[in-house]
Amino acid sequence: QVQLVESGGGSVQAGGSLRLSCAASGIIFSIYNMRWYRQAPGKQRELVAGITSSTRTNYADSVKGRFTISRDNAKNTVYLQMNTLKPEDTAVYYCNAEWYWGQGTQVIVSS
Numbered sequence: 001q002v003q004l005v006e007s008g009g010g011s012v013q014a015g016g017s018l019r020l021s022c023a024a025s026g027i028i029f030s031i032y033n034m035r036w037y038r039q040a041p042g043k044q045r046e047l048v049a050g051i052t053s054s055t056r057t058n059y060a061d062s063v064k065g066r067f068t069i070s071r072d073n074a075k076n077t078v079y080l081q082m083n084t085l086k087p088e089d090t091a092v093y094y095c096n097a098e099w100y101w102g103q104g105t106q107v108i109v110s111s
Helices: none
Strands: 003-007 010-013 018-025 034-039 046-051 057-059 067-072 077-082 091-097 105-110
Touching: 003 091, 018 034, 018 091, 018 105, 034 067, 034 077, 046 067, 046 077, 057 067
Parallel strands: 010 105
Antiparallel strands: 003 018, 018 077, 034 046, 034 091, 046 057, 067 077, 091 105
């Protein structure tokens, strides 16, 4: 059974930082491209960042220079370090591994 379990969300003031984690089980983690998506209220889900099995990364323009995605294959975990957070970063953040999704973790950034 495949599971993706996100953690690390919470409430923070603008300018603050959070680090999201996504622990995977039931898959050969090292061969999967991993992605973080987010969905704000009333908006479509959007891609935030991705990291390939060979650790190439890509980012949405809105988070470039502020967010960093990384992975630890030994721990079957992908991370999203979020710095200089803005109120518009408020959303539920989801971990994705191709066909599989986590349950999401809420991030709230107050001004």
